[in-house]
Amino acid sequence: MTPRSFLLTPELADHVRASSEPLDEVAAALVAETAALAERGEASPTYQIAVEQGVFMQLLTRALGVRRAVEIGTFTGFSALCIARGMPADGSLVCLDRSEEWTAIARRYWERAGVSDRIEVRLGEALESLRALPAEPVLDLAFVDADKTGYPAYVEELHPRVRPDGVVLLDNTLRGGRVLDPRSEDDHAVVALNAALASDPRWETVLLPLADGLTMLRKR
Template sequence: MTPRSFLLTPQLSDYVRAASEPVDDVVADLVAETAAMAERGDAPSTMQIAPEQGAFMQLLTTALGARRAIEIGTFTGMSALCVARGLPLDGSLLCLDVNETWTAVARRYWERAGVASRIELRLGDALASLRGLPAAETFDLAFVDADKTGYPAYVEELYPRMTPNGVVLLDNTLRGGRVLEPVSDDDRVMAALNASLATDPRWETVLLPMADGLTMLRKR
């Protein structure tokens, strides 16, 4: 099944998709292969971002003129593929993930899309990888989509590494609506982070009701 926003009916979701940039064969095949992995029990089905979110992230990457980007949580590579497509030819995307099997699928699709030369994948715990980056390494765009309880630490680590006006995107910030009545640690951490970011003077913050909630932070 193609991932979609929990806020939309299936019909509205199809409508939104049809009214956005069309999905090409590479993205369609990546969605199908990821869905097949989920059916076999080889991957959680809901991890992949929705195609319309990918289209938005590609557009945003290009519109911002981002040259250096970082992703925390890559899975089978859909969001990275979209960001990489939005980068200039000499742009770069650093992807951080722990899972070798899922990211092997990602590598195949990045090759097929002709963006592999723009992407470096680093396997290992994302927080350790982030902390190990040289202080001078900065980013224009960041996408955070890994372990939810790690988000506050990722945001803190990213802040000094973002260029002025740099944008951080945080995925799943509505938690299927459960931020209103948290039922898990993931929900509680996200609700607390959303509340603190709304008044954090370092960031301009907007929570977009797209997909499962996509928060945009601009470094002031």
Template structure:
């Protein structure tokens, strides 16, 4: 095959569509619309200034709700609450009687979250733990049978959270990790800081025989890992 044909073949296999603002708006409109509580929470989060970038976008929240429903989630663990937009999405997708345990260190940010959860009628499904998430997760029972984990916290500890939470997932459970593309820098071999930490985390996920996984170009990158059935 000539080099021009190879180039054309590679180009044909690149299916990701660059998003314009107009196309992105169209994409968001094809999902479930925001609830009043979500609109209020988005406005309150924007008022925080630069920190608002940590809120998951609405289409990602919609995906979290759908995934929680697909696995019939009764036990969800979230590492990184911020103002609770993702927590609200996960609680919305819970099986009746289920609980989201969510971890954060900020009373200020989570006070905004509590108001939104109360407005949405899901506050009773959410167990907010203020304090270092590593301590909270380490204290969970070894056989927790967690149905779904959403990881969206301090990147240098991503691998540690993975090591603690995968054994606590039930077979068929999901671990979803956010920001795995790090603004398009994660492929750089000499990355430092958070980018390097996430690059190492991505390698850890890919090499782990306990899970099957896929990385999606949703927002800043989203990995969905499903725990395989345990050997009999």
């Protein structure tokens, strides 16, 4: 198995997954269909979050008692499935993505999992969709996993919308290790954001070395 945490050997990555809650049949089928898309070259093999990250996000959502959440970057819906499953039946997750094709796959699996009534997809440019949400501090959780150069603006727009003690998760903040040797515009954007967040008094910040790096912010 290819490890998604770049510092893990394949054997350790297997151990991590074997020692965590297993995926059920619906989530496993979604992961398999998305892997097949990647094998056919129709999507990036690194788009979907790692399985163990999904398990963690579901547990965190439940442990925090999240009822209202936003996701920026939904793709075929695995991370949204995990968040939605961690919420109570009357929870609400708004998913922002510009791809009708990929989110159509997501909707099939949310339906199968019985969580589609908690999820609303807003198609279009994520920043515009985010700005269209009321600037009221009602969100318990936000997950950001879209264009990396957009992250600073997403974090700014999320700040007034997240409640005090609410949490924002930012994916890919280790950039496969390239934060130490940034090559692309995306790499440089994440390096600058990581430095800015570490000294931003509005957030309590930790960069967790889970999968490709998951930064967790708590609104002070």
